[in-house]
Each structure stands twice: as structure tokens, then as C-alpha cells.
Amino acid sequence: MDAASPTGHDDSIDVHFRSGVYLGTGMSSLVITLMPAKVLTVVELFGYHGDRTEALSLLCKAGGWTSDSDEPTISESEEGVRRSICDMSLMVFHLFLSDFTFEGVDVSLAEKIIHWNAKRYPNGVFFLLGHGRLALMRSQPKEAIGYYTRAMEVQTQYRNLHHLSYWEMAVANLALWNITASLECWRVLEKESTWSKAVHTYGMAACLIEGSVQSDEARSWIEKVSGCRQKVAGKSIPAEKFVARKARKYLDQRWLMLPAMELAYMFLAFSRAPRDVLVNRMLVAIEECLKVLREKGSSSKGYWDDWVLARFLEGVCMRYVAYPDPHALILPDTPPVAITQEEAMAASIAAFEAVFENGPKIELDHYLVYHAHYELGRLLACKGDIDEARNHFDLVLSGKYLEVGPSGRKGRYSMESALHMRAYAAMDALGKRPL
CATH class of the missing domain: 1.25.40.10 (Tetratricopeptide repeat domain)
Known part of the structure; x- marks a missing residue:
């Protein structure tokens, strides 16, 4: 009926029915786009298809949200009964599900929705x-x-x-x-x-x-x-x-x-930590642990697992010092850190390379090597080295053993599925949006 209307919007349609259609159609399409590839293949056999852009657009229509306006085009008196549910669905996607995907995420839109509803x-x-x-x-x-x-x-x-x-x-x-x-x-x-x-x-x-x-x-x-x-x-x-x-x-x-x-x-x-906390608290704690490990010596039990973990965490800290999360808001009164972006980036790369070098010595915490490839890939993507970033994501997704320690690791490593989900999302976002 909207398509047949010259204005693209048929005013005779009940607003509550309209908001219900937006909610049902938008959410079902959005959920399909979040399914794993194997499940998605089966779902599509039954004729179901998901389009994330269209799904988010439908949910936005319920409240009249647009990217170029801070206020919605649909007022309280004109809204459908399911408008608030559509707003909350958008909020959940952009703020919570964004931990596992990059495509379609718009934190600024979520901010508009929250501020408007907070007043209401x-x-x-x-x-x-x-x-x-x-x-x-x-x-x-x-x-x-x-x-x-x-x-x-x-x-x-x-x-x-x-x-x-x-x-x-x-x-x-x-x-x-x-x-x-x-x-x-x-x-x-x-x-x-x-x-x-x-x-x-x-x-x-x-x-x-x-x-x-x-x-x-x-x-x-x-x-x-x-x-x-x-x-x-x-x-x-x-x-x-x-x-x-x-x-x-x-x-x-x-x-x-x-x-x-x-x-x-x-x-x-x-990714949520302020830069001064990363430098003045977390990195200090890591350095203290590395000092303890140096004093204990490599012959102590679990030494290499602990050493690689400390270097990995050091690399992650420095990665976010060099390139804060794209959604992070650095205010003018934010305390400065006594390290430049170049220094932090070099330190992060060196730490991750130390993880790769000593990965074969790991006995239990094999997941560290795979997560290090993922984090280094994101760092290189921020730096603009897209091809090298893709290489690291490919390694994570390849299914190959990137390390073989004394225990001869077999089977899956910790949090493998979650890492694959994030690596796939990062691959799709390469060159399109900040990581």
C-alpha cells in the first residue's frame, strides 16, 4: 500500500499495525543476518533471507530516525504502540551485539535514541x-x-x-x-x-x-x-x-x-578502558609480573604460559593506547599519556611477535597465539596495512594449528567460536570502517 501511494506513505494504515510490521519484519530479518553461515545456509533453503541494512531501516522507520537529524520525525502523538520496542531493539544491536559484528553498527544513532527516550x-x-x-x-x-x-x-x-x-x-x-x-x-x-x-x-x-x-x-x-x-x-x-x-x-x-x-x-x-588507566595501571601491573617471571627463570612450572600471557596483555594494552576503540570519546580534559602513538604501536607489534615466537613453548593456554593474530590484525588495519591485516585474520580462520607446544595440542582452543565470529566480522569490515 505504501508502494502504491504517490508519497510512498499511505496514511490510511493504522500506526499501531504499521509499527508492528516494522518490528516483526525488521527483527526477523536482522536475526537471520546474525546467524552463523552453516545455519544461514539451511534457513535460506526454506526461502528466508536477511538484509541487515533493510532490517535496521525498518526498525528506524517506526520512530522516524534518520542519520542526519538528532530528533525523530515521528512525534509521540503519531507513533505506534511498538515504537519503544523498535527503539530498544536498535539500542541492543548497536550497543550490545556490536561486540560481535561491525556491519551496520551506528553508535551515534543509538546515542540519539537513548537521549530522546531518556527525556521521555x-x-x-x-x-x-x-x-x-x-x-x-x-x-x-x-x-x-x-x-x-x-x-x-x-x-x-x-x-x-x-x-x-x-x-x-x-x-x-x-x-x-x-x-x-x-x-x-x-x-x-x-x-x-x-x-x-x-x-x-x-x-x-x-x-x-x-x-x-x-x-x-x-x-x-x-x-x-x-x-x-x-x-x-x-x-x-x-x-x-x-x-x-x-x-x-x-x-x-x-x-x-x-x-x-x-x-x-x-x-x-x-577496549572500554581510558588510555591513562591502560598506561598507568594495567601496563604497570604487567611489568611487575614480567619482572617476577624474569627472577623465577624459565625452568619454573608454567613459565612460558605466563610469559606469553603477560606479553599478549602488554600487546593489547599498547594496541589500544596507539589506536583507541573507534567508539571511544577522548575528552579535552582527558589526562595525557607519556607515550606517543608510534611508540605504542611499535611496542604492541613487538609484544605480539614475542607471543608468536614463544607460542610453541605453551603448554596449556594455546588460545593466546590465535587471539594475538586477531589483535595484531586489527592493529594493522588501524594502521592502514589492509593486506597484512587480512593475512592475520586468515590465519585465525584457517583452522590450522598456529602453534604446537610440548603437549602437542589437539582439539579446540578456548573461546574459539567467539574469536572466529569476531574475525569474520573484522574481515568483512576491512577497508570499510575503523576496527
Whole structure:
């Protein structure tokens, strides 16, 4: 009917029906575009097809959102009943699902949607959560924590929404390298939430180990990690498999190198961290650990796993010092860092090359080599070296063993599926948008 109208918009169509069509058609098409390639092939056999650009456009139409205007073209009096759901769907895609994809992501649009809805619903818990995630993506974790705290204060009926705030605050505090505050968030999650007991328990133990205090308490929690694992449709949760492996490693060698920082990397806290935190806190902690390793010597148990982990984390830190996340907002009053972009980039490349050089010596943490190729690929893409970046992404996706240590690794490495998802997304975005 819209197509038959001279203006492209038939006013006789009920606005509530229209918003429902936009929501249903847009969301179904968007979900299809997020499916893995193997599943997508089967879905397309039944005639279903996803177009991300069209899907996002339909969801935007419900509220009248455009890229060239800060205000929507559809007012409150003209909107359909499902307009707010469309707005929240856009917010979730641009701010949460953007962790795994680059195509179609527009954080600026999400910011417009959040600001407009925040004026309309100042105590709306979902938009407060969105505002917190927006601040986190802008590398403003302190502001994010304020929004998450507010989201918990405005409602007490749904405790699970509090748990979402606590999870985000745990990651935000890791981005600030505030281990004590992150520990308190993990404690609440371990006590109350049933989402992923293994991850919550390990997060608490990792912060205790990182703080070098209460080692007996840390060990008692570590011992519970494997028993807390859950399965979904008969499949293990990748993050729980990862923390279970780290827990077994701790019980075997009685210590872990930078466990909270390693967890921060897995939950993307590095990309949310302010540059001064990366340089003045995280890098300092890494250097202290490298100093300890040099004193222990390479003959100590687990030395090369710890050494490679420390160098890998050093490379990631320097990578974000050289090229902050594209969505990060660097304000004029942001404290300067005493390192140039060229120095940070050179240090990052050197650290990743050290990971590749010593990768064959790894006994357990084989995932580090693959993630190092991915992170170096993103760094080179930021630098403008597209061909070399593609080579590193190809290595990650090749299925080849990029290292063979003393244990002769067989099978999958930790978080392999998540890394492949991000590597595919990065490959698609090469040369099109910042990584």
C-alpha cells in the first residue's frame, strides 16, 4: 500500500499495525543476518533471507530516525504502540551485539535514541542500562557505573535486571582496573544470580588472586568452579569451559598470572578502558609480573604460559593506547599519556611477535597465539596495512594449528567460536570502517 501511494506513505494504515510490521519484519530479518553461515545456509533453503541494512531501516522507520537529524520525525502523538520496542531493539544491536559484528553498527544513532527516550522516560530502566553501555563504549566507565547504579535504584521488582547492572559494573570496574570494586560485583552475582555460576565464581576468585590477598578464600572458590558449570541444549558454555580450564590450572600450579586482567580481556574491558588507566595501571601491573617471571627463570612450572600471557596483555594494552576503540570519546580534559602513538604501536607489534615466537613453548593456554593474530590484525588495519591485516585474520580462520607446544595440542582452543565470529566480522569490515 505504501508502494502504491504517490508519497510512498499511505496514511490510511493504522500506526499501531504499521509499527508492528516494522518490528516483526525488521527483527526477523536482522536475526537471520546474525546467524552463523552453516545455519544461514539451511534457513535460506526454506526461502528466508536477511538484509541487515533493510532490517535496521525498518526498525528506524517506526520512530522516524534518520542519520542526519538528532530528533525523530515521528512525534509521540503519531507513533505506534511498538515504537519503544523498535527503539530498544536498535539500542541492543548497536550497543550490545556490536561486540560481535561491525556491519551496520551506528553508535551515534543509538546515542540519539537513548537521549530522546531518556527525556521521555527519565526512570526507564532499559534506557538507563543503554545509557550505561553507551558510556562504557565511549571509554567512560565511571559514568557507566553511575547509570547502572541509577538503573538499580529506579526499580526493585525485577532483581534479574539488577544482575545485568552488576555484570556490567564488574566489567566497567575491570576497565578502570579497580579490582576491589569489581570483586564486590562478582560477590553479588555469585550469591544471587543463576546465569553462569562458574563465571561468577571464577570472577570473584580471579579478583582475590589479583589482589594477592585471602589466598585461602580464592582457593576455596576456585575449587567450586568446575562443579558450577551448566549446559544449554546439551552444550557447554564457552566462557564456562574457559574459566574451568583456568581453575584446573590454578589447582595444579597453585597460582595464576594476571587472572583478572585476562578475564578483562575476554569481556572486552580493554577496549572500554581510558588510555591513562591502560598506561598507568594495567601496563604497570604487567611489568611487575614480567619482572617476577624474569627472577623465577624459565625452568619454573608454567613459565612460558605466563610469559606469553603477560606479553599478549602488554600487546593489547599498547594496541589500544596507539589506536583507541573507534567508539571511544577522548575528552579535552582527558589526562595525557607519556607515550606517543608510534611508540605504542611499535611496542604492541613487538609484544605480539614475542607471543608468536614463544607460542610453541605453551603448554596449556594455546588460545593466546590465535587471539594475538586477531589483535595484531586489527592493529594493522588501524594502521592502514589492509593486506597484512587480512593475512592475520586468515590465519585465525584457517583452522590450522598456529602453534604446537610440548603437549602437542589437539582439539579446540578456548573461546574459539567467539574469536572466529569476531574475525569474520573484522574481515568483512576491512577497508570499510575503523576496527
